[in-house]
Amino acid sequence: MKLLEERIKEDGLVLPGNVLKVNSFLNHQIDPELMNTVGQEFAHLFRDNNITRILTVESSGIAPAIMTGLALHVPVLFARKTKSSTMNNSLYTADVYSYTKKVTNKISVDQKFLLPTDNVLIIDDFLANGQAVSGLLEICRQAQAHVEGAGIVIEKAFQTGGAMLREQGVRVESLARIASFEDDTVHFVKE
Amino acid sequence: MKLLEERIKEDGLVLPGNVLKVNSFLNHQIDPELMNTVGQEFAHLFRDNNITRILTVESSGIAPAIMTGLALHVPVLFARKTKSSTMNNSLYTADVYSYTKKVTNKISVDQKFLLPTDNVLIIDDFLANGQAVSGLLEICRQAQAHVEGAGIVIEKAFQTGGAMLREQGVRVESLARIASFEDDTVHFVKE
Numbered sequence: 001m002k003l004l005e006e007r008i009k010e011d012g013l014v015l016p017g018n019v020l021k022v023n024s025f026l027n028h029q030i031d032p033e034l035m036n037t038v039g040q041e042f043a044h045l046f047r048d049n050n051i052t053r054i055l056t057v058e059s060s061g062i063a064p065a066i067m068t069g070l071a072l073h074v075p076v077l078f079a080r081k082t083k084s085s086t087m088n089n090s091l092y093t094a095d096v097y098s099y100t101k102k103v104t105n106k107i108s109v110d111q112k113f114l115l116p117t118d119n120v121l122i123i124d125d126f127l128a129n130g131q132a133v134s135g136l137l138e139i140c141r142q143a144q145a146h147v148e149g150a151g152i153v154i155e156k157a158f159q160t161g162g163a164m165l166r167e168q169g170v171r172v173e174s175l176a177r178i179a180s181f182e183d184d185t186v187h188f189v190k191e
Numbered sequence: 192m193k194l195l196e197e198r199i200k201e202d203g204l205v206l207p208g209n210v211l212k213v214n215s216f217l218n219h220q221i222d223p224e225l226m227n228t229v230g231q232e233f234a235h236l237f238r239d240n241n242i243t244r245i246l247t248v249e250s251s252g253i254a255p256a257i258m259t260g261l262a263l264h265v266p267v268l269f270a271r272k273t274k275s276s277t278m279n280n281s282l283y284t285a286d287v288y289s290y291t292k293k294v295t296n297k298i299s300v301d302q303k304f305l306l307p308t309d310n311v312l313i314i315d316d317f318l319a320n321g322q323a324v325s326g327l328l329e330i331c332r333q334a335q336a337h338v339e340g341a342g343i344v345i346e347k348a349f350q351t352g353g354a355m356l357r358e359q360g361v362r363v364e365s366l367a368r369i370a371s372f373e374d375d376t377v378h379f380v381k382e
Binding site: 023024025028029030031032033035036058059062063066067069070073075076077078080109110113 | 224257268
């Protein structure tokens with residue numbers, strides 16, 4: 001998505017360790033209009049897949065997920081990283097290891113919101129090692145829900161997550177694919 | 192807001208300890224269309240206040256906040272409960288005590304996203320004891336940003352937060368105001 005690539009070039013900051021900081025429009029401050037465009041693009045890409053539910057994980061996945069849900073007219077479910085005090089039903093859970101934070105988070109979803117009849121679209125802000133999406137896939141597997149694919153705002157294509165998921169047969173649609181951060185500049189994959 | 196009150200009556204669950212569970216459309220699963228209507232209502236209520244930025248706190252505040260930001264065409268900033276690995280700038284921070292979880296969270300905002308020239312609209316999902324909104328007000332005070340008011344999706348009007356904030360001169364607009372949970376039923380404040 002041209003608009004998104006331009007915004008990453010303009011406002012993204014490359015930090016040591018191949019970390020891309022997009023705090024000004026996605027991970028801390030959010031640009032609602034850009035997220036709306038992102039949501040419409042995901043809705044367009046998956047328009048023929050009869051999506052019944054969006055699944056994401058808090059917190060940075062919520063903005064692109066809710067705009068996709070708005071465009072597709074389906075509910076948005078976000079997995080929680082900490083057990084909420086009002087989550088006392090049976091849960092589907094998965095472990096997600098974060099390479100940047102070096103911690104394992106247990107993510108969970110109330111069983112009543114994910115059904116075997118669901119056609120799920122997974123949405124997340126970043127795809128690097130694929131740990132978060134793998135956790136969400138595991139939760140869908142437990143629910144026997146069908147996964148139609150994953151919509152990713154920014155994929156670090158030089159890391160292994162995208163290839164791993166595609167090899168598993170998961171349809172992964174990334175709106176911006178980063179090839180490298182050479183010379184502190186973001187280089188995108190040329191399609 | 193009639194639509195919201197009806198939804199709370201229909202899908203809300205009253206738990207022991209005056210806890211209202213609205214996991215099916217706000218706190219775990221989100222109804223994007225309802226949130227869009229909520230955002231448009233907040234935008235309407237604060238349309239003459241020259242809002243320049245929305246401030247909320249992760250995670251459940253993000254959905255109503257981003258829809259308000261979309262309607263008002265302003266950026267949405269969410270305070271973080273845990274320090275993100277890419278938040279290495281100077282921060283404004285405040286302590287927020289959660290009565291339901293019985294823990295104190297430090298919430299923080301990158302100083303570069305909140306300016307003395309800002310007219311801030313605070314958005315949150317719930318108002319009970321007013322701890323979260325007070326923390327966000329404290330952050331705005333540190334930034335010397337002007338707060339135009341707070342937009343709350345659901346206010347527990349039988350708890351002290353709303354009165355405390357209004358006594359401080361804060362304009363609080365709540366779309367659903369709960370008077371009591373008598374007989375496990377939600378009773379709204381009659382305006």
